[in-house]
Every structure is written in structure tokens, then in C-alpha cells.
Amino acid sequence: MYLKSAEDQREEYKKKHEANLKKMDASQHTLNKNEKLSSTFVQLINERCNNISERIRSIYKF
Template sequence: MKQICQSKYEQETSEHEYEFLEQQIAYYNLPSQSFECSTISHHPSIDSIQNLTIREALMKQFKEVAIQSRNALFNLYLESAEDQREEYKKKHEASVKKMDASQSTLNENEKLSSTLVQLINERCNKISERIQSIYKFKLENFLSKSNL
């Protein structure tokens, strides 16, 4: 039971973390979060260059590198979160299969009662609801801070 509940917790957390990350990335890709709106785009050393052609060329190159780096970082975050999500999903499925398999191979005295199996399923559902509530709050908090 502990193993199934723990794997359910990890699966739900990684699933909601992935979705939360996607929403954060979508926010940071909004026009209001563009390079031009960021503090990094107004760097004193670039602004101090007197030659307009050199300053614009340097600023263009600076912008391209910053955008490429941000996109690469976002992709790395998503890839890592996806890998973790898949790993925990497989782990939970394996735990459930293990319990189901043991139910069919054990003798009557060793089998889990149907009530206990139902309680395990209910506990997993409560874990899912709890994690969902946590990430709903987390997203609302993120969005409210973002709109300031």
C-alpha cells in the first residue's frame, strides 16, 4: 500500500509539475515578456557604445543569443520534466500490476480483501485531488504575481 500511494504521489506531482511548467513557459513567451521588455535588453555597456551601427549590430546579436539560450533552457526543462513524468507513470503502473498479480497468485489467507483494495484506490484518488489542488493554487499564485 505504501509503495502504491508513494508512486501515485510521484506520478501526480510530476504530471502537474509538467503542466505547470508548460503554463510558465507560455507566460514567458507572451509579447509582454519579450526580450525588449526585459531588464537585460537595457545593459549599460551596450547603451554606452557611441557608434550606432556597432551598437545595433551588437544589440541584435545579444538579443539572438539571449532568445536562443532561453528557448534551449525551456526545451531542456520540458524534456527533463517529460522524462520524469514518464518514469513515475511507469513506476506507478508497475506497482499496481504487482499488487494485481499478487492477488491472483496468493492463497485466500494472504490476499488483500476487496475492502482494502478499494481503500487503496480511494487513497490514490485523494492523493490525486490533493496534488491537483496544490498545483491549482500554485498556478493562481504564479498568475497573480505575474499580473503585477
């Protein structure tokens, strides 16, 4: 029962995370040059998100 609840919660937050990433990516295309994040900063955010995703996957494997 707890495992099912944890898996449901993981899926819910995964969907929210993916939606936020899509929103950030879309805003980078619509904002003017002064409002956009630098490409280096976007790359760092993406790397951090990938690291978090990998850690979450390894936790749920146990």
C-alpha cells in the first residue's frame, strides 16, 4: 500500500516537473532578449534536473 502511494506521488511530481520544464523552455522562446535566461544557466538547470531524476530513479529501484 505504501509503495503504491509513493509511486503515485512520484508520477504526479514527475508530470508537474515535466510541465514546468516545458513552460520554462517555451518562455525562453517568447521572452525578449533581456528577460531570457542565459544558455549556460538553462544548461545548468537541465543538468541539475537530470541529476535529481537519476537519484529518484535509483531510490525507487530499491
